[in-house]
Amino acid sequence: MRILAAMSGGVDSAVAAARAVEAGHDVVGVHLALSRAGGTLRTGSRGCCTIEDALDARRAADLLGIPFYVWDFSERFREDVIADFVSEYQAGRTPNPCMRCNEKIKFAALLDRAIELGFDAVCTGHYATLIPTDAGLELHRAADNAKDQSYVLGVLTADQLAHTYFPLGTTPSKAVVRAEAEARGLSVAQKPDSHDICFIPDGDTRGWLAEKVGTATGEVVDRSGAVVGSHEGAHAFTVGQRRGLKLGVPAADGKPRFVLEVRPVSNTVVVGPKEALATREISGGRFSWAGAAPEEAEFSCDVQIRAHSEPEPARAFVSADEVRVVPDRPLDGVAPGQTAVLYVGTRVLGQFTIDRTVSAVPVDA
Structure with missing residues (x-):
């Protein structure tokens, strides 16, 4: 296959690209420039997509012997991720910019351009697995539960899954990836993971928003x-x-x-009171299915509302314009704007943006 490897400058994407090369694919590396502040440098382990990351990605591509390019997606990122983040907060919701980045940038804008250029798939360093079935590809959790990133990939559609490649999904741990990078001579082998929101590298979301909206x-x-x-x-x-x-x-x-x-x-x-944060029902009208849509309008599933939270058993109700989920036990501190990802076992069934929550504690309690 012709593979476009999205190389962030971190160890995961570098090893993913290396595995794609080793598997015999025709691989080209690309780093996405998501900010026009060209002098931006990483602070500690916060943020990503800095000039330092671009240089790290180039060094990895050179070592692997693959062509490497930097594509300027800063305008799309500003419109589809940053502007969305601001408008969601202004509307009283709590957005997840990583979900929007995957949805709008990495597996929409990037994938669209890759297909236009004749590539078969986009390769990333995400920890998730794809399982082929008679009905098409299914998205599943990674082998390493601690590193599983299937939640932030829940926005992918069946068509997008058909053009993705996740070489790290079956890897038992991040330690294995770092050891492999070391053995391959990749300089990013011990590079710290990025944290926080990439366009707010100092972590001060409140201060950043105050500058944007006053x-x-x-x-x-x-x-x-x-x-x-x-x-x-x-x-x-x-x-x-x-x-x-x-x-x-x-x-x-x-x-x-x-x-x-x-x-x-x-x-x-x-x-x-804290007790009033308990939520007995969530629903939303912006939903998508990661593969085949559910055959029934009502079904049992697990629901996960944060990237690193535990999935909770629930009952889902699907109509033409809404997904409603009633968990077996109340969820804690759910905010409109968050993404609810539905699972059946290890499989990602789909996701929706939470528009409405119902408290488990009456107002007069």
Whole structure:
């Protein structure tokens, strides 16, 4: 196959490209320039897609003896990921930019260009596996549960899965990948993993958002509507947050309070007891299936709402315009804007963006 290897500059994508070469594929390496701030350098292990990463990717490609290019996707990234991130927060939702990047950049813009240029598939260093069946390819969890990245790939469609290649999916651990990189002479063998949001490398999401959308004083209220404090911008808060709340009125029971809801139109933040974070139902209208769609409108599954959270047994209800999920036990601290990924065993069935949540604790409780 003709393979376009997406090389981030990290150890995973370098080893994935090496395995593609070793398997006999015709491989070309490409690094995506997602920022036009050309002088940007990595700080510690935060961020990715910096000039340092591009140089690391080039060195790996040279060692593997494959052609290497840098493609400027900064405009698409700004529009489809960064602008979406800002608008979601302004709407009171909690977005996952890694999901949007996979959906809009790596497996849409990049894959589309790869196919136009005659490539058969895009290779990445994601930890996930593809299993062929009579109905087509299925996306499954990786062999290493600790490194499994199937959650952030839940946005991929059947057509996209047909043109993807994940060489690391069956690898038993990240330690094996690092040892292999060392043996191959790859300089990134011990390079730290990237963390946090790549376009906010210092990790200060609140400060970054304040620069983008400004500040505006608003009220913090409890579930009854009583004012208990103030804030400088509802966009700086997300459901489940405890730190950063400036509450002038203590709770009657003396217990700490958490963000339960963000209302951007009125610039209001609603707080309450931790128990009120329990969610008995979630639903959303923006959904997709990673392969064949479910045959039944109602079925049992597992639902996962964060990249590193545990999957929870649930019942899913699918209509023409919505997916609704009722977990067997309440989920904790779910926010609109998060992505819910549905699994059947190790298989990724599909995903939806959460638009609505229903608390397991009545307002008057």
